[in-house]
Structure formats: C-alpha cells, structure tokens
Amino acid sequence: MESSLFFGLSTMAYILAMVVYITYIGFRKKAIGVTASGLTMFGFASQTLAILLRWKEFYQISGMGLLRSIPLTNLYESLVFFVWCLILGYLIVEFRYKNRSFGAFVTPVAALALLFISLSGMSTQIEPLVPALQSNWLLAHVTLSFISYSAFALSFSTGLMYLIATTKRGEGAYAFWTVTLGVFLAVLMAMVLDFIRFKAAGLAPGSEEFIKSFLFKSTYKNPEASMRLVSYLATILIIFLTWRYGGALKRIIEGFKLQPATLDEITYKAVAIGFPIFTLGGLIFGAIWADQAWGVYWSWDPKETWSLITWFIYAFYLHARFLRGWRGHKISVVAVMGFVAVIFTYLGVNLLLSGLHSYGSR
Amino acid sequence: MASKSFSDRVWSFFSSIKLAIAIFALIGLTSIVGTVIEQQASYNTNIRVLNHLVGQGLAPTAYRVLDALGFMNMYRSWWFLSLLVLFAVNLLVCSIDRFPAIWRIMRAPVKPLAAEQMMKMPIKAEFRLQGSPEEIERKAAAGMKSIGFRAARHEEGDGAVELFAQKHAWSRSGVFITHFSILIIMIGAVSGIFFGFNAMLNLPEGYSTNVVFSRSVDLSDQAENAVRANLMGALDSAGGDINQAARAAGEDAASFKKGMEQAGLIPLNFQVLCQQFEVKYYGQSDMPKAYRSLLTVIDHGKPVLTKWVEVNHPLKYHGVTFYQSSYGLMDDLSNGIAELDVKSPNGQSVTERLKIGQSFQIPGTEETVKLAEFNPALAFDDSGKAITYSQMMTNPAVRVEITDGKGPGVSKWIAQRYPETWSLPDGSTVGLKDFWGVQYTGLQVRKDPGVWIVYLGCITLALGLMVAFFMSHKKIWIRLEPEQKKKGTRLMIAATSNKNRQAFERTVEKLALELEKGGK
Numbered sequence A: 001m002e003s004s005l006f007f008g009l010s011t012m013a014y015i016l017a018m019v020v021y022i023t024y025i026g027f028r029k030k031a032i033g034v035t036a037s038g039l040t041m042f043g044f045a046s047q048t049l050a051i052l053l054r055w056k057e058f059y060q061i062s063g064m065g066l067l068r069s070i071p072l073t074n075l076y077e078s079l080v081f082f083v084w085c086l087i088l089g090y091l092i093v094e095f096r097y098k099n100r101s102f103g104a105f106v107t108p109v110a111a112l113a114l115l116f117i118s119l120s121g122m123s124t125q126i127e128p129l130v131p132a133l134q135s136n137w138l139l140a141h142v143t144l145s146f147i148s149y150s151a152f153a154l155s156f157s158t159g160l161m162y163l164i165a166t167t168k169r170g171e172g173a174y175a176f177w178t179v180t181l182g183v184f185l186a187v188l189m190a191m192v193l194d195f196i197r198f199k200a201a202g203l204a205p206g207s208e209e210f211i212k213s214f215l216f217k218s219t220y221k222n223p224e225a226s227m228r229l230v231s232y233l234a235t236i237l238i239i240f241l242t243w244r245y246g247g248a249l250k251r252i253i254e255g256f257k258l259q260p261a262t263l264d265e266i267t268y269k270a271v272a273i274g275f276p277i278f279t280l281g282g283l284i285f286g287a288i289w290a291d292q293a294w295g296v297y298w299s300w301d302p303k304e305t306w307s308l309i310t311w312f313i314y315a316f317y318l319h320a321r322f323l324r325g326w327r328g329h330k331i332s333v334v335a336v337m338g339f340v341a342v343i344f345t346y347l348g349v350n351l352l353l354s355g356l357h358s359y360g361s362r
Numbered sequence B: 001m002a003s004k005s006f007s008d009r010v011w012s013f014f015s016s017i018k019l020a021i022a023i024f025a026l027i028g029l030t031s032i033v034g035t036v037i038e039q040q041a042s043y044n045t046n047i048r049v050l051n052h053l054v055g056q057g058l059a060p061t062a063y064r065v066l067d068a069l070g071f072m073n074m075y076r077s078w079w080f081l082s083l084l085v086l087f088a089v090n091l092l093v094c095s096i097d098r099f100p101a102i103w104r105i106m107r108a109p110v111k112p113l114a115a116e117q118m119m120k121m122p123i124k125a126e127f128r129l130q131g132s133p134e135e136i137e138r139k140a141a142a143g144m145k146s147i148g149f150r151a152a153r154h155e156e157g158d159g160a161v162e163l164f165a166q167k168h169a170w171s172r173s174g175v176f177i178t179h180f181s182i183l184i185i186m187i188g189a190v191s192g193i194f195f196g197f198n199a200m201l202n203l204p205e206g207y208s209t210n211v212v213f214s215r216s217v218d219l220s221d222q223a224e225n226a227v228r229a230n231l232m233g234a235l236d237s238a239g240g241d242i243n244q245a246a247r248a249a250g251e252d253a254a255s256f257k258k259g260m261e262q263a264g265l266i267p268l269n270f271q272v273l274c275q276q277f278e279v280k281y282y283g284q285s286d287m288p289k290a291y292r293s294l295l296t297v298i299d300h301g302k303p304v305l306t307k308w309v310e311v312n313h314p315l316k317y318h319g320v321t322f323y324q325s326s327y328g329l330m331d332d333l334s335n336g337i338a339e340l341d342v343k344s345p346n347g348q349s350v351t352e353r354l355k356i357g358q359s360f361q362i363p364g365t366e367e368t369v370k371l372a373e374f375n376p377a378l379a380f381d382d383s384g385k386a387i388t389y390s391q392m393m394t395n396p397a398v399r400v401e402i403t404d405g406k407g408p409g410v411s412k413w414i415a416q417r418y419p420e421t422w423s424l425p426d427g428s429t430v431g432l433k434d435f436w437g438v439q440y441t442g443l444q445v446r447k448d449p450g451v452w453i454v455y456l457g458c459i460t461l462a463l464g465l466m467v468a469f470f471m472s473h474k475k476i477w478i479r480l481e482p483e484q485k486k487k488g489t490r491l492m493i494a495a496t497s498n499k500n501r502q503a504f505e506r507t508v509e510k511l512a513l514e515l516e517k518g519g520k
C-alpha cells in the first residue's frame, strides 16, 4: 500500500511541525516560523495524497462506486480525516489572522490523534463494508460530522488558550482547565502503559483485542486493588501538578502575543461554523441514515444521545453568549466542555461504554 | 405599583432564557446517565454495569434507587418526558414572545440618518471629493448597487442628499425558523408515537403473515406467550382473517383486535410473503456483503407488489415499511429443499428440487444421486469429520451418495459457495444453487405517519440555521453634503450588520476606496 508511506510522512511532518512551532514561540524568529508552516503544508500535502491513494485502493478493492469508496468507514480513517480537516482549518486561520502561534496548539492535537492511531493499535487495513454502512447518507453524515468536529476542535484550542492566558490560581476557571488537562494527560499516560503491555504480549494489532483485554487494565481496571489505588493516586498527583505548575503554560501562551479578544472571537466563529454543520450532518443526516437502514430515526442509543448532549452544550454556548451576555472565562469553559463531549461521542462511547455493555448489531 | 399578574409571571417564566439554559443542562446531564445504564435491559445486565461503577456492595442499592427514579427506561419516564414538554413549551412561548419584535425589525423600512447618528454606526468612512455633485451621486448609487443594495434617495433642505438601503432583513427570521423547526420535529415524533407502531417480524422462506410483533411489548413474558400463541392459532385457522377469527372466538372484531394489541400483536391489512432470502459474502470470507429478501405483498388475495428488500432499501406499502434488519437459521432444518443444477457428461442439464432423503438420476447415465444430509455451515475438524461451525447458514452444503447400481457408492459434500466441489467423478456436475426454506429474514416493520413531519422539520431546521448563521441583516447609508467653500462634496458612509460585521466592513471599505479613487 503506497498510501501508508505518505501517511507516515505526514505524521512525521506534523510531529516535526509541532516541535518547530513550539521553538518558534520561544525564539520568535521569522525563519523558524516559516519552517514550521512549510512543514505543516508539506504534511498536509502528503496526507492529502495519502487519502486520495487510499480512496483509489478502496475503490479498486471494494468494486463499489467512486463516491461510496471514500475512505471514511472506520475509526482509523475517520481520525485521519479529522486531522486533515483540522490542519486545513488551521492553515486557513494562519493565513487569515497572520499568526503562527496557534500552530503550537493545533499541531499537537493533530500529532496526538495520529499517535493515538498507532498507540491504540487500531486496524489500518482497508476493510470491506457491512451492508448497513453502504449508504450515501452515512457518507454525508460522516463527512460533515468530521468537518464540524474539526471546527469544534479549533474552538477548543482557542478556548483553552483563552483560559490558560487569562486565569490564575484560585479562580474556578483555572481549576477547570488544569483539572481537564490533568485528567487528559493521566488518561493518555494510562493508555501508553496499556499499549506497552499490549506490545510486550506480542499480539497483532487490531483494535478489538486491545480495547477488550488491555485498555486501562494496567491501571484503573487492574485486577490488583493496590494497583488501582496507585493509579488513582497517580492521577490525582498529575492533576495536582498540572494545577500547581499551570502558570508555566500561561507564560508560554502569553509569549504568543495574542489578544484574548481575538481568541474569544475565533472560538465563537468556529462554533458558529461547526454548529449548523453538526446539526445538519451529525444529527439530521445521521437520523435519515438510521431511518433508512434500521427503520428508526432516533432510538436514544448512546452514540445518538451523546451527539444530542454535544448539540445541547453548543446550543447552551450560543444562547449564553448571545442572550445572557456571557463572555470571557465562563463562555470559554463551555466551549472546552463542548469539545470534551465531542471526544466522548466519538471515542468514549466506543472505547468506554461499549466495554461496559454490548450493543446489538450496531 | 401593581405587582405583575399571575399569568404574566407564568409567561415570563416560560419565556425566560434562564429556563432554557437550565433545561439544556438538565436534559444533557440526565441523558448521560441513560447512556451508562443500558436502557430496557435485564436486571443482570445493569447490575454488571453497576458492579463496575460502584462495586459489588453498593450495586443492588444503586440499582434500586435508579430503578425507582425510572433510569432503567429513562427516555420514556414521566420526568424525562416532562423535561421535553417543558423544553417545547419554553421554546414555543419564547418564540411567540419574541416574534412581534422580530417581525417589526423585518418590516421596518430604513430611514435616512442625521450626520451625527451616522458617525455612531459601527462601520463608517468619511472623505471629500471634487467634481459635480450629480456625477458623485450617480457613482455612489452605482457603487451601492454593485454590492447588492437598491438605494432609496432622500434630499434635505440644505442640499444634502442621502442614499440608503438595507438587505436581507428577512434573515432575522432565521432564529425563529430554527426554533420553530425543533417544535415541528417534536410534533412529528409525538404523532409517530401515537399513530404508528414499531414492530419486528421473523419470516421464514415460503411463509406469509399479516401479523407483526410490537417492539414496545415485552415479548419474553411466558404467560403472554401462551396468549399470543392462542391468538395466532385462532388467526391461522381463520386463514388470517381477523373478523372470521373473532367470530370463531365468539368476540366482536374490535375486542379481538384490542386483545391482540395488548399481547403485542399488530395486524396488518395485507399479507406479506417471504419468497426467498439470500446472503452474499465478501470473497470466501464469512463477512456479509449484502443480504436481501424477496418479499411479496398480497392484498385481498392478490399479489400486488414484489421487491427485493435490502439493508438501506426498504419496502413500503400502505404506510407500512419493511426494513431488512437481520436473519437467521431455523431450528428445524427438515423442510429444506435443495435446488440443484445438474449437468451430465454429455452436456444435458436439468434443475432438480428435492428434500433430504430423496434421489434423482443424472440424465443419460445410470447414476442415481441421493441427498443424504444437509449442513448449514460445513467445516471439517482435524480428523476430517464434518462439523457445523456456525449458527448461520454460512456455508450450506449437502452430502450426496452416488451409485450406479453396480459397485459401492461414492459419498461427497457439495458446497454452495465452493463450485470446485460440484464436479462428480464421472464428469457430471451437481451445483447447489440454494437450500431453500430453512432461513428466516428478520424484518423491522414500522408505521410512522409522523416521519414526514420530522423530515419537514429537519429541512426547515437546516435552512433556519443556515440563515441564522450565514446571513445577516445589513444596512448602509451614504450621505453627500455639498461644501460651498471648497467646491467639493463631503461624502459620509455608515453601515451596520447584525452578524459577521467584519466581512461587511471589508466590503464597505472597498466601496469607499473605489468611490474615493474614482471621484478624483
């Protein structure tokens, strides 16, 4: 598969770009900034090529129509597409606002997502489609959902930056973002541990096995009660450290020389683009597809319900901002929570809830 | 001052945005619980979930508390439905409350502004131009037209002229449309619940029925099962005619129907027959690529509609939709009929349909082939013994015994999915085309007269959101004041937009620049 070569290239480019963007913030040399942008664009170009190649491969293997063969059918492909949209959105913002500092926030999200692909050991094979997935509505649903997720990811980045830049210890919003970030880091580290054990066990990559038998088994779900206790204590420690030393991050963000008002505005704009697309693509097209495939447009299954929760959080954001005049910390907290819900809708439902119980044929 | 009347207070409670925000939060938070607790599941399932979450000791208590609060079927619990009703009322009252104001803004014409007022507008520009006032005015009007405004003209006593216009005032209704669409969707959903049903049907090949099984009745209840069996039996012996069945049971049709409904049986006004069911796989794997059923609708004894029903391609008849949702193998395989394509060595070919135990002769030869055995999922274990490896018909095969009346017979497996197993030692081929009559098709059957209302609401919701977010109500004024002393014209531009102001600002700046340059 030639596409994997270009995927590898783009992953490397984004990771390098992340490092260079962060360096750029430290030194503020134009040449460094241009290098970072160049790397990102290179990564974007090779990712585009990779997606197109995979599309072609899928088309040839599946024997279905060209449109039906868009590589957006499993977790792996959708994550890749998400990263692609995110980088595209970022490049547009960089161009429009003539500011490279966001790169230091967006490229890590991209790099993390791609890293997550290899960490989780999810299958990167081209897989044939089960009958329910052979639908144009589903295609439109997934494509638009991911475009909106990318917009929300952008609003998350700027919302979080806003919080980091404008809060200090002792404020509720400070506690909110440090705890969120702390939990995020702790979960990520737990997953890295699981992955190391997974690799040590010498098992072939394949998401099912990893999720079923390894995810959080070395930490939060360890059979030993003492290990579980240690894991929770370690989590609390990580959260504490983030909280205690969050000020360091603040200085970095201050180094960005971004107006908080600009951040707030980008957050709103991203939500204002993401919300209608999410409503149409995520909720409406999803419902139409479910109606066609299963005969129910809404069945309150966890994935649907979480999409609805996400929708309500962003509706909350818009109304609080427009009608109650929420600004600053309060509204940024809502934007950050919105994206946490997005991540949960997308990954949590599959990774956490499906471990809790098994759903029917979906 | 008189305190507000009671009804005023109720009204302002229901129209408050605070209430809306509280409801958003409540629906969101409670829904989370509903995604963790598996809905309408068995006690054991959710006890297992709770064991995970709160530990063995607390789980039974937690279960009892959650059960008492209705969380085991929360999306149909009284309080969740009340929340949804409250949400709808809030939305409705809020929309009615705001509508007159929106309407007024939409209908209000733009008025000329005084110079001081113009300078208070969020977007503004000012410069002087030389040249004939008429020419400048003509250019200003053309400029406004070029960005999509049709200008009205107002002349003041002192010779000042003002051109002004607005655009997309109706886009203010976007929010209203958005909110109203949500109400429409809810109305559609409710009418679907009241006037429709959601049922399932496992229909074996070759069978027909005019009764489907409701999904909202617990079909695993033993006592109810006996009732259902009785009703179905009565219906069967009446040839599917409800009126006749009712008469035989000594009841009137209405109460017979009511009994059926309570038992979870929903009568259709027509028969549906499954002629055939088939699965296609990806290559030699057991992953289904497509599965479909050939259904025929029989109305008043006449077949009226025949269609292959597939996932994503349902069949609709008289408001009832049949969706392909699953399939399976029946317990009793003895009624299956093998369809065989037989080709003799001399090229003669025939199609044979026969049951297990029956035999036929290959044309033009002395050979007799007997169908000895059927296996729905044939595989061989290490010792070479035939086994059945799955509960589905994933690899249907028949074992045939071939004799020519002289020597000992040959025994051989013929598998539908493996044509290389079809050839016999003497050069003839026996191809297994189908093993009919042992699979059932799993159909989801739904009648939802509200679905069109829901779709309508979805369309208007999408439109409303597009208007609300991507269109804005824009106004622009250009004021031309002749300046006697300098023999020139003072040009003032002011503009506003209720959304996306920056984009409009850029447009207006460009226009100003053009006028400034063009005027020199």
Ligand code: HEM
Binding pocket: A312, A315, A318, A319, A322, A323, B015, B016, B017, B020, B087, B090, B091, B094, B098, B102, B175, B178, B179, B182, B465, B468
């Ligand atoms: C989930 C359901 C809802 C959605 C999707 C929704 C959507 C929207 C949107 C997109 C806007 C425009 C925001 C903007 O200009 O950026 C808006 C404004 C508004 N919403 Fe909602 N809304 C919902 C529920 C409600 C409810 C329950 C109320 C009841 C109080 C409400 C009251 C308002 C009001 C008063 C405005 C401002 C209208 C104006 O500008 O005149 N909304 N809503």
